[in-house]
Amino acid sequence: MKKWRKTAAAVLAAAMLCTTAACSGSPQQVEDSIVTSSSVSSETASESSSSALTEPESAQEPESSQIAQATEEDSSAQAPAAPEDSQPPVETESSESALTEGTVSSPSYNEPAAATPVVQEEEMRAVWVPFLSLDMTKETDKSYTAFQKKFNDIIAKAKASGANTLVVHVRSHGDAYYPSSYYPWTHFLSGTQGVGPGYDPLAYMVSATHQAGLKFHAWFNPLRIKAGNYPPVVASNSPYNLWKSDPTKANWTFTHNGSIYMNPGYSGVRDYIVNGIKEVVQKYDVDGVQFDDYFYPFNVNSTDVTLDQAAYQQSGSTLSIGAWRTQNINSLVSSVYKMIKETKPNVVFGISPQGNITNDLNAGADVYTWCSQPGYIDYICPQIYWTYDHPTAPFETLAKKWKSLVTADNVKMYIGLALYKAGTDSNGWEKADNIIAQQIQTTRSLDCDGFMLYSWAYLDNPQTAKEMANVKKLLNG
Secondary structure, eight states: OOOEEOOHHHHHHHHHSOOOOOOOSOHHHHHHTTSOSSOEEESOTTSOSBOBSSOOSSSOOOBSOOOOOBOTTTOOBOOOOOTTSSSOBOOEEEETTTTOTTOOOOOOTTSOTTSOOOEETTOEEEEEEOGGGGOOTTOSOOSHHHHHHHHHHHHHHHHHHTOOEEEEEEESSSOBSSOOSSSOBOHHHHSSTTOOOSSOHHHHHHHHHHHTTOEEEEEEOSSEEEBTTBSSSOOTTSHHHHHHTSGGGTTSEEEETTEEEEOTTSHHHHHHHHHHHHHHHHHSOOSEEEEOSOSSOTTSOTTOOTTTHHHHHHHTOOSOHHHHHHHHHHHHHHHHHHHHHHHOTTSEEEEOOBSOHHHHHHTTOOHHHHHHSTTSOSEEOOBOOSOTTOSSSOHHHHHHHHHHHOOOTTOEEEEEEOGGGTTSOSTTGGGOSOHHHHHHHHHHHTTOOEEEESOGGGTTOGGGHHHHHHHHHHHHO
């Protein structure tokens, strides 16, 4: 981990930050402290089900799921919406008593945003660019020139904010933003999945990003094929339709609550996913590859075999269904990591899971192993989307717990920040306009390696204008 250059002012500012009880103990002890009762509180009833890594069309909230409902009784999570709609994620925290041990007081919101001039060398300052930010279907002009203009605007605003990396969707729904041998063209370019735009968007995005002096991380949703109305019609050359027409592969996908997923219980499916990512790593000069928090559905009980019973039985595994699913995801993650290092060793591979560890485990995301063992990831970026004084999931407490999990020397720690909540009345975000800037300071005081903002659409938005002014002041001086 990089050493930070700390000044006397930095040390003083760090001392002003709130502290908590040390995060110690076994992984399970850490987990037990995150979800400790069966009472569940919803962040806000008005936040509809989409997840925090999605793109809002106006001032609506985005797409990447963040904390679904979890209880101590079954550790299950209510399924957050897929990273896609411009709607807000359903963020249900841990229980009311969760994270109360070592509860932290929030830093003074009256302090200047730049109170902690601690700058890490090569600090990750990333911005997520979800698929809705790349949507050309509502544009009258869908030409290559129009797409270039759209993406140039994305680059310009990201760079002006102080960002040094774009994390851009290249596969959101079993599709591709480039000519692929494995997946159909995304419908967000032409309006119809499987119909190409007549140009290579990914080639331009990577080239233009690098020309601007920024890095480009390719963002994949590995399992999701369809969620809600995305896409309206699944292409005939989608893996879903190709496999359904083959009796030997009929169970290579499964459907849950109207959404379609690839089934990672089959080695053939995992190989297919790996090869689909390999073609991007081989052909394009990407700097990184990222998965977000979507693996198995969050609201599937770990003892329910109806989702993938055939695959489970065919595997002959003696593991419980929950442990078997986790094994499948671990196998996929390690295979992607191995492929990347064999193909282009300098390309990094990271995962951005939910901030709620129980929900991650329910989805088969074994964050304990990924953070502590080599051969899985180069970085972890938990989505910690709450304020310092949140009643059940205070930001700094969660950040410290996640930091305690990262023990592998090769794994960097970034923190995902909820820029999309700034300027709203969502559980404490209305109290100040420098919360994100304070959280960036906290990532530095905890010796993290950087942060990622969700999402690009909120960098230049009336809702977040005051917050972003403080962020820019902190990052750009």
